[in-house]
Amino acid sequence: MSQAPMPDFSSSVKLKYVKLGYQYLVNHFLSLLLIPVMAIIAVELLRMGPQEILNVWNSLHFDLVQVLCSSFFVIFISTVYFMSKPRTVYLVDYSCYKPPVMCRVPFSTFMEHSRLILKDSPKSVEFQMRILERSGLGEETCLPPAIHYIPPTPTMDEARSEAQMVIFTAMDDLFKKTGLMPKDVDILIVNCSLFSPTPSLSAMVINKYKLRSNIKSFNLSGMGCSAGLISVDLARDLLQVHPNSNAVIVSTEIITPNYYKGNERAMLLPNCLFRMGSAAILMSNRRSDRWRAKYKLCHLVRTHRGADDKSYYCVYEQEDKEGKIGINLSKDLMAIAGEALKANITTMGPLVLPASEQLLFLFSLIGRKIFNLKWKPYIPDFKLAFEHFCIHAGGRAVIDELQKNLQLSGEHVEASRMTLHRFGNTSSSSLWYELCYIESKGRMRRGDRVWQIAFGSGFKCNSAVWKCNRTIKTPKDGPWSDCIDRYPVFIPEVVKL
Amino acid sequence: MEASPVTDLKISSVVPASMTGENKPRHLTAMDLAVKLHYVRAVYFFKGARDFTIVDLKNITFPLLDLQCYDHVTGRIRNLDNDDPSAQAIPYIRCNDSGMRIVEAKVEGFTVQEWLDLDDRSIDHRFLVYDQVLGPDLFFSPLVYLQITQFKCGGLSIGLSWAHVLGDVVSASTFMKRMGQLMSNHGPSKPVYPKKPELAAHANGQDGDNGHAISIKKVESVGKYWLLSNNKCKIGRYNFNFSLEQIDRLMAKYDRSFSEISILYALIWRSMLNIRGENDTNVITICDRKTSSACWNDDLVISVVERKDEMTEVSELAGLVASKRREENGVIKGMIDKDRGSSDFITYGANLTFVNLDKCEELEIKGEKPDFVNYTIHGVGDKGVVLVFPKGDFARVVSVVMSEEELAKLKVEVKNMIM
Numbered sequence A: 001m002s003q004a005p006m007p008d009f010s011s012s013v014k015l016k017y018v019k020l021g022y023q024y025l026v027n028h029f030l031s032l033l034l035i036p037v038m039a040i041i042a043v044e045l046l047r048m049g050p051q052e053i054l055n056v057w058n059s060l061h062f063d064l065v066q067v068l069c070s071s072f073f074v075i076f077i078s079t080v081y082f083m084s085k086p087r088t089v090y091l092v093d094y095s096c097y098k099p100p101v102m103c104r105v106p107f108s109t110f111m112e113h114s115r116l117i118l119k120d121s122p123k124s125v126e127f128q129m130r131i132l133e134r135s136g137l138g139e140e141t142c143l144p145p146a147i148h149y150i151p152p153t154p155t156m157d158e159a160r161s162e163a164q165m166v167i168f169t170a171m172d173d174l175f176k177k178t179g180l181m182p183k184d185v186d187i188l189i190v191n192c193s194l195f196s197p198t199p200s201l202s203a204m205v206i207n208k209y210k211l212r213s214n215i216k217s218f219n220l221s222g223m224g225c226s227a228g229l230i231s232v233d234l235a236r237d238l239l240q241v242h243p244n245s246n247a248v249i250v251s252t253e254i255i256t257p258n259y260y261k262g263n264e265r266a267m268l269l270p271n272c273l274f275r276m277g278s279a280a281i282l283m284s285n286r287r288s289d290r291w292r293a294k295y296k297l298c299h300l301v302r303t304h305r306g307a308d309d310k311s312y313y314c315v316y317e318q319e320d321k322e323g324k325i326g327i328n329l330s331k332d333l334m335a336i337a338g339e340a341l342k343a344n345i346t347t348m349g350p351l352v353l354p355a356s357e358q359l360l361f362l363f364s365l366i367g368r369k370i371f372n373l374k375w376k377p378y379i380p381d382f383k384l385a386f387e388h389f390c391i392h393a394g395g396r397a398v399i400d401e402l403q404k405n406l407q408l409s410g411e412h413v414e415a416s417r418m419t420l421h422r423f424g425n426t427s428s429s430s431l432w433y434e435l436c437y438i439e440s441k442g443r444m445r446r447g448d449r450v451w452q453i454a455f456g457s458g459f460k461c462n463s464a465v466w467k468c469n470r471t472i473k474t475p476k477d478g479p480w481s482d483c484i485d486r487y488p489v490f491i492p493e494v495v496k497l
Numbered sequence B: 001m002e003a004s005p006v007t008d009l010k011i012s013s014v015v016p017a018s019m020t021g022e023n024k025p026r027h028l029t030a031m032d033l034a035v036k037l038h039y040v041r042a043v044y045f046f047k048g049a050r051d052f053t054i055v056d057l058k059n060i061t062f063p064l065l066d067l068q069c070y071d072h073v074t075g076r077i078r079n080l081d082n083d084d085p086s087a088q089a090i091p092y093i094r095c096n097d098s099g100m101r102i103v104e105a106k107v108e109g110f111t112v113q114e115w116l117d118l119d120d121r122s123i124d125h126r127f128l129v130y131d132q133v134l135g136p137d138l139f140f141s142p143l144v145y146l147q148i149t150q151f152k153c154g155g156l157s158i159g160l161s162w163a164h165v166l167g168d169v170v171s172a173s174t175f176m177k178r179m180g181q182l183m184s185n186h187g188p189s190k191p192v193y194p195k196k197p198e199l200a201a202h203a204n205g206q207d208g209d210n211g212h213a214i215s216i217k218k219v220e221s222v223g224k225y226w227l228l229s230n231n232k233c234k235i236g237r238y239n240f241n242f243s244l245e246q247i248d249r250l251m252a253k254y255d256r257s258f259s260e261i262s263i264l265y266a267l268i269w270r271s272m273l274n275i276r277g278e279n280d281t282n283v284i285t286i287c288d289r290k291t292s293s294a295c296w297n298d299d300l301v302i303s304v305v306e307r308k309d310e311m312t313e314v315s316e317l318a319g320l321v322a323s324k325r326r327e328e329n330g331v332i333k334g335m336i337d338k339d340r341g342s343s344d345f346i347t348y349g350a351n352l353t354f355v356n357l358d359k360c361e362e363l364e365i366k367g368e369k370p371d372f373v374n375y376t377i378h379g380v381g382d383k384g385v386v387l388v389f390p391k392g393d394f395a396r397v398v399s400v401v402m403s404e405e406e407l408a409k410l411k412v413e414v415k416n417m418i419m
Helices: A005-027 A029-059 A064-084 A107-117 A122-134 A156-178 A201-209 A224-241 A265-273 A309-313 A333-352 A355-369 A396-405 A414-423 A427-440 B030-034 B054-066 B068-074 B112-117 B122-127 B169-184 B244-254 B260-276 B314-323 B329-339 B404-418
Strands: A090-096 A187-192 A216-220 A246-252 A278-284 A295-304 A315-319 A325-329 A388-391 A449-456 A460-468 B006-014 B024-027 B039-046 B076-079 B091-095 B100-107 B144-151 B156-163 B217-219 B235-242 B283-289 B300-306 B344-346 B352-356 B372-378 B385-391 B395-403
Touching: A005 A029, A005 A355, A090 A156, A090 A427, A107 A122, A107 B006, A122 A265, A156 A201, A156 A246, A156 A278, A187 A201, A187 A224, A201 A216, A201 A246, A216 A224, A224 A246, A224 A278, A224 A295, A224 A427, A224 A449, A224 A460, A246 A427, A265 A325, A278 A427, A295 A333, A309 A333, A333 A355, A333 A396, A333 A449, A333 A460, A388 A396, A388 A414, A388 A427, A396 A414, A414 A427, A427 A449, B006 B054, B024 B068, B030 B329, B039 B112, B039 B122, B039 B169, B054 B068, B054 B100, B054 B144, B054 B169, B068 B091, B112 B156, B122 B156, B122 B235, B122 B372, B156 B169, B235 B244, B235 B404, B244 B260, B244 B314, B244 B395, B244 B404, B260 B283, B260 B314, B260 B352, B260 B385, B260 B395, B260 B404, B300 B314, B300 B329, B372 B385, B372 B395, B395 B404
Parallel strands: A187 A216, A187 A246, A388 A449, B100 B144, B283 B352, B352 B385
Antiparallel strands: A090 A278, A090 A295, A246 A278, A295 A460, A315 A325, A449 A460, B006 B100, B024 B091, B039 B156, B039 B372, B076 B091, B144 B156, B217 B344, B235 B395, B283 B300, B385 B395
């Protein structure tokens, strides 16, 4: 009886060591190759003796012209290399908005309001209750003040005041943290998908902080929950063109005007999941910021599946039978998200995976396609490429799906799950709350690589890879500072209301 | 005033600032069940523009509700699962942070002074307090409503409707006082928050006494709508104002040896004797309170005073009130425990009930006291309720809740008595 498990254990241990050995061999191939080469040269040198070495040296004729030409050539090549290298873009610091306690919405309050607002559709109330039970949200998520009324009062004024509350607080905090003066901001990008007033939110920021008149400002709207990384991409491209500049990105989603007032079930889901939140990020390409920057942007890959009809229609804003506007989520959302992720990883993989994983993937691909062997498609182990993962907290199902697809452990997805629990789905800013969680837990060390994955309507999958520039001390203030000790919490499958 | 002068009603919920957690149950004691069909209502008036706004008041409720002693204020009624499906379910409060309702309203046609100058004080409770009832959706009915009404002059009124199961009138006034203290931020050196009372299933260690309590009355089962159905008569409210001189004269006329309260009680009792006849007014109930700061009903002292047929003079009645009270708390407890939730009871209005509100705490917001406070109890029995509370420094208000017919006769009687 006790004998039977032993061979399994020892064989799995053996397998582990084989795997480790293989990875070490392939990933450090060149350095391993260098050792025998250096050994051979050393043996040769020892064999030749000092006199012979001097003879070899003297036999090389050094003409002045030759020397000058070769040195110019070397300098020329290195100049071209350094000039054409893309500018390194750094993330200096970022700040996440912490909603005040006055906006807190416990489960029971949310359900009670739903019962009162939807009193003519008890089935819809039941549906919402079941969603909330399984949502993975906690009791401290926040909704803007207008939504606390029965019925909600989503006027344009209220939407603007929510925008001012979340954006200005985050920006004040960012300016304080980084010591940035408002007049020094060169590029401003604001992304908010569902609220786009005139003048734009970026104009609102410029007006409030009296930013420069030659500022390059952009306002991205309608791009869904992945707009945060689209803004980062835009900032990166702009920082290639403008030397010695910085960029401020504000990622948010304004909930007030988008509360669905109808009772169509597929459109009630966003009401249950979307919550208040925002983040302000400072990026820079200045050399002086190199020392204080938190992260360096390594890669950013954007994948758009809009060409496929099913993907295009899966998150669709429309009017229901009664003319009330809401966002319709199709039932195939998870499958489409999985496909979009696969497309994204196909591009991302070669950029970040170590050689060992890429070789294995190549062999598995060759085996399946060329030799038609019945192998399962090899899923590269991304845990070798990254220390931390920030998966957009779009909902419990999204995190579960990605955890399964990428074979991640509970600790890897902890940041995402806990952000969903504490703040709900804050749309494009959720990635920053998750990053802040990892920092608050004191897990971010210099050299750690972080992978941020965001999904959005369209259907888009965008991912960014950051490398930690300096070990980050646990922040003393921030959205997590008062509750980080309570986390991680165990989130049951179904919460009994 | 027939039509409501109140406009622009906006209803929202406020919740505790931090998570209470675990949906803890708060069991209802026998005293809680004795008063479950009653609602405490209080209206506070502030004339003219003040240092605080509706938004300030709303914001301060979040830390107020966060206090541990008020966990049950934001909970909801639930029924204990009974093994026996035929037995009546026993209600309890589930502390699940559902919150309290706040109603924002406007009265454009009056300033606070103009409103207070009107004769009919029942308008305070008809329009400036939300008409709260637990039910018909009992499990999702808020236990407290706070209506903040803005008047033409910039002044405002705060109308509290508080389910009596949470605590008595004094508890409600303490709740408001804490709110005022939190607004000022530096109240008395360190505000002493009411401790959470230790409620065990059989509270206070002693079991109830055997016997029949006459201070409470069994009523028809109300099911999930916790309000006494008063089909027989329309309930009205009237405030008798007694100035210092009038009280002095009364004391001189009847008997100086008794307290003001006893004389006032006796005065009303005698008037009701004249109206209802001798048989119907043999017993009165007196509600008092032990001095404590806990937010619950178990510190209520409910006593009865029985009158022998010959005693009809005010001074004799005052004497009974002063010294011949019989406390019924133990008997009430015994009766309700034995009942095991199969019937419903009322306390206020089972007999002519007198409530002394001297122990009510004063509200003070940023150093400013309200210009007038009007207390009442909603959902009372048809024998009527008389609340006595101070007005200003020395005057008194005797607020009577009774059927309109009897109220009309009472006004005449009292006028005669004071002459």
